[in-house]
Amino acid sequence: MKQLNRYFIMLLLSMVSLGMIMACSDDDNGTIVTPEPDPEPDVPNLVELAQSDENFSTLVQLVVDLDLVDVLSNEELTVFAPTNAAFEAISDIIPTLSNEDLAEIVTYHVTGGTVLSSDLQAQQDVEMLQGEKTLIQSSAAGVSINGGRAEVTQADLVASNGVIHAIDQVILPKEFRVAIEGPSLVEVADDAGAFTTLLSLTETVGLTTTLQFLGPFTAFAPTDDAFNTLFESVDPSSLTNDQIAFILGYHVLGGVEITSDMLVAQQAPTTVNGEEIYITVGDEGVRVNGSANVVTPDVDATNGVIHVVDQVLLPNAFTPVTGIVAKKYDLSILLSVVAERAAILEALSDPNGEFTVFAPNNDAFEDALAANPGLSDEQVTEILTYHALVAKVLSGDLDEAQAVETLSGEEIFVTVNNGTVNINNSVNVVEADFVGNNGAVHVIDGVLLPNAFTPVTGIVAKNYNLSTLLSLVAEREDILNLLAGEGEFTVFAPTNEAFAAALEAFPDLTEAQITEILTYHVIGAQVLSSDLTDGQTAATLQGEEVTVSINGGVQINNANVIGADLIGTNGVVHIIDAVILPPSYTE
Numbered sequence: 001m002k003q004l005n006r007y008f009i010m011l012l013l014s015m016v017s018l019g020m021i022m023a024c025s026d027d028d029n030g031t032i033v034t035p036e037p038d039p040e041p042d043v044p045n046l047v048e049l050a051q052s053d054e055n056f057s058t059l060v061q062l063v064v065d066l067d068l069v070d071v072l073s074n075e076e077l078t079v080f081a082p083t084n085a086a087f088e089a090i091s092d093i094i095p096t097l098s099n100e101d102l103a104e105i106v107t108y109h110v111t112g113g114t115v116l117s118s119d120l121q122a123q124q125d126v127e128m129l130q131g132e133k134t135l136i137q138s139s140a141a142g143v144s145i146n147g148g149r150a151e152v153t154q155a156d157l158v159a160s161n162g163v164i165h166a167i168d169q170v171i172l173p174k175e176f177r178v179a180i181e182g183p184s185l186v187e188v189a190d191d192a193g194a195f196t197t198l199l200s201l202t203e204t205v206g207l208t209t210t211l212q213f214l215g216p217f218t219a220f221a222p223t224d225d226a227f228n229t230l231f232e233s234v235d236p237s238s239l240t241n242d243q244i245a246f247i248l249g250y251h252v253l254g255g256v257e258i259t260s261d262m263l264v265a266q267q268a269p270t271t272v273n274g275e276e277i278y279i280t281v282g283d284e285g286v287r288v289n290g291s292a293n294v295v296t297p298d299v300d301a302t303n304g305v306i307h308v309v310d311q312v313l314l315p316n317a318f319t320p321v322t323g324i325v326a327k328k329y330d331l332s333i334l335l336s337v338v339a340e341r342a343a344i345l346e347a348l349s350d351p352n353g354e355f356t357v358f359a360p361n362n363d364a365f366e367d368a369l370a371a372n373p374g375l376s377d378e379q380v381t382e383i384l385t386y387h388a389l390v391a392k393v394l395s396g397d398l399d400e401a402q403a404v405e406t407l408s409g410e411e412i413f414v415t416v417n418n419g420t421v422n423i424n425n426s427v428n429v430v431e432a433d434f435v436g437n438n439g440a441v442h443v444i445d446g447v448l449l450p451n452a453f454t455p456v457t458g459i460v461a462k463n464y465n466l467s468t469l470l471s472l473v474a475e476r477e478d479i480l481n482l483l484a485g486e487g488e489f490t491v492f493a494p495t496n497e498a499f500a501a502a503l504e505a506f507p508d509l510t511e512a513q514i515t516e517i518l519t520y521h522v523i524g525a526q527v528l529s530s531d532l533t534d535g536q537t538a539a540t541l542q543g544e545e546v547t548v549s550i551n552g553g554v555q556i557n558n559a560n561v562i563g564a565d566l567i568g569t570n571g572v573v574h575i576i577d578a579v580i581l582p583p584s585y586t587e
Helices: 002-027 046-051 054-065 069-075 084-089 097-106 174-181 186-190 197-202 208-213 225-232 241-249 321-327 329-339 342-348 362-371 375-387 456-462 464-474 477-484 496-505 510-519
Strands: 076-082 109-113 123-127 134-139 142-145 150-159 162-167 217-222 252-254 277-282 285-290 292-301 306-308 357-362 403-404 410-418 419-424 428-435 439-444 489-494 537-538 545-550 554-556 559-568 572-576
Touching: 002 197, 046 054, 046 069, 046 076, 046 162, 054 069, 054 076, 054 084, 054 097, 054 162, 069 076, 076 150, 084 419, 084 477, 097 123, 097 174, 109 123, 109 537, 142 375, 150 537, 186 197, 186 208, 186 217, 186 292, 186 306, 197 217, 197 225, 197 241, 197 329, 217 225, 217 292, 321 329, 321 342, 321 357, 321 428, 321 439, 329 342, 357 362, 410 477, 419 439, 428 496, 456 477, 456 545, 456 559, 456 572, 464 477, 464 489, 464 496, 464 510, 477 496, 477 510, 489 496
Parallel strands: 076 162, 217 306, 357 439, 489 572
Antiparallel strands: 076 109, 123 134, 134 142, 142 150, 150 162, 217 252, 277 285, 285 292, 292 306, 403 410, 410 419, 419 428, 428 439, 537 545, 545 554, 554 559, 559 572
């Protein structure tokens, strides 16, 4: 009986369903109609979205009271919305504010367009409806506003006409921020009235908010007069924004507030653009880069200190090599010596030239002048030009070994070993690659002496191609002392390759034989190439004679002279391509 009832119910349901289908067919002329889906719920606008979250009730009430509902409901905007707790933190000052003040504060939290958190860069200026800019920084740690004065606690609450980001503090426009916190570096400079060019350039390149909200900074601020002086020789329109930003960054020390009482006699702090400035303290006061005077020190701001300077500080890239030398206090002796020689100064200041200067530091110059007390002006000039190349050579351009011609016409010998750059086997580069607008400066720890200021042993010592000869002579103190002392000598100096071939051919030479061979390469008189004649013979210190041949070149016995007339204080060196053996060794 129960089974029969179940069949009856199923039959009844089927009939009802069939009737409904037929009814629909009759109503729609045989067409089946699909019901419309339920409409999507409306996406709330910014005001409605804020109203739906009780954490924004204070902000919503202000929007209503200030008659900003239409603006926030209809325009596409991004709102950095302070929570109720954020407004509570400034509840003591809100009653003192007029509606105009409150409107300025509220609109300082709103910017045009939709800015999602994914749209943010690491740092950007954002102009708010109120007219001022905020500084927004984004990182893995989150999003902060105005140097951490507010943090985004909930991002990307999307509305039909924009987005809301919840923040944990109310951010204040300049007028209210200064009244509560005090003036930043920017406001202090603005109030002073003597930095209109500096502030204008700062705004042009987008650094204003950085100097307002971040820090601490130590800023060396050039006056308007300082910029006017610079622009007499440099057309400001020729500078790109990147170049202006780089120059301005060269006036700022980041992360530190250095007042004048913290300075020592000399210091070289690194600026925010990564390049050093050189500060000295002396009887003349505080100077920067050797020429700019601090005219007003220690102007305090909430995020640092300003020292007013009477010149614009220029990074190396905007100065010639002479300017690089001039700014570094540890090169002051070199500067003074060069400044006394107008021709050298003018040549190295040529903006159309390309130079490399190996600049001995003060300690190096003091040692050299003490060791060579009677130098004439001509000798000093010769030494100076021996430190300059007529080409720009950076440390990255160097091979393991190279001989390069200097401005004096004489070569220097440069080697690189384990990252250390050495010149003439005696002087190291201690600071490299100060690049200016006409070349580069490398600071060295010794003064380079041309051949004319060294004995023949010094000429051999500086040339890396003669290192085998040098080591063999150095092992024999009597020969070394003789050739380094007074007298007149002519040294026929075999290259390293020549010695390698000779030692391979004669592997069993005794110490006495090597000594004899070495002294066979020396004549006890100075003989220049111009003194030589074909078939000429000359006695050596070893006692036997060498023979000169002139046939498409100069030969000494069986060796070709490949470098002639390297004249030193006590003789001359001629470089040869083979080791010459005494006749008694070959007969």
